[in-house]
Amino acid sequence: MEITLLLFYFVFQSTFNMNEQDKLLGELKNIREIMERSSRFLSLSGLSGILVGIYALIGAFFASLIIDTQIPASGQPENVNDKIILLSILGLSVLTLSLLTIFLLTIKKARKQQKQIWGPGSKLLLFNLLIPLVTGGVMILTLTVRGYYDIIIPCFLIFYGLALVNAAKYTRPEILGLGIIEIVIGLIAVIFSDFGLYLWATGFGIVHIVYGFIFLQKETKNQVK
Numbered sequence: 001m002e003i004t005l006l007l008f009y010f011v012f013q014s015t016f017n018m019n020e021q022d023k024l025l026g027e028l029k030n031i032r033e034i035m036e037r038s039s040r041f042l043s044l045s046g047l048s049g050i051l052v053g054i055y056a057l058i059g060a061f062f063a064s065l066i067i068d069t070q071i072p073a074s075g076q077p078e079n080v081n082d083k084i085i086l087l088s089i090l091g092l093s094v095l096t097l098s099l100l101t102i103f104l105l106t107i108k109k110a111r112k113q114q115k116q117i118w119g120p121g122s123k124l125l126l127f128n129l130l131i132p133l134v135t136g137g138v139m140i141l142t143l144t145v146r147g148y149y150d151i152i153i154p155c156f157l158i159f160y161g162l163a164l165v166n167a168a169k170y171t172r173p174e175i176l177g178l179g180i181i182e183i184v185i186g187l188i189a190v191i192f193s194d195f196g197l198y199l200w201a202t203g204f205g206i207v208h209i210v211y212g213f214i215f216l217q218k219e220t221k222n223q224v225k
Helices: 002-038 046-068 074-113 122-144 149-170 174-191 194-225
Strands: none
Touching: 046 074, 046 194, 122 149, 149 174, 149 194, 174 194
16 A cells, blocks of 8 residues: 555656646747747848849849940940949949838838837847948959959859848848858859849849748738737
8 A cells, every 4th residue: 555655656746747847848948939039030021022122123124234235435444434333323222222121111010010120139130241241342342443343243142142141040040041042143153254144133133032922921821820
């Protein structure tokens, strides 16, 4: 009888301890998820990706017209410089419009989700994005001044991809895949420099549109849940 009671006690005690351990592990898991959410910025809009891709395709179209058009000039160097100036203005216009679209749609989504816009996650995301982007910007500017035009487009794609890979851990996990694709397209552009503009349109245009639709589908599923 005493042996039976002892066995029952030990079984009960072990079961109780297991339940307590499971409860503790569950609480730790919840705490970990909360900490991960606080360090991630998840308010990026899928629609902004689609619009940025469309802007890139439109920009690539006008860039091809500028490259193919003969600008009247007294000499070849001036002709090239005129085209570089026009392409720079076009690139800055596309970049400004893209950043403005991302900013406005991100704010709209964050407010809809009642989430903080400027928090730990957004700060970490911005910091990790800027390191490769600023580095790439300085390098591209240097290449432009020195006349190494063939590798400007690959540098755009590669440094942009590196920025996405570097910042992926602080935002949507799909951003990592997007960054790797941009790097691969940039490396292909290094090898096939004659197709640089088409690869630029593919990386910044088509790929962004595809990923934008993927984000939108996930957003729709989360809203349904």
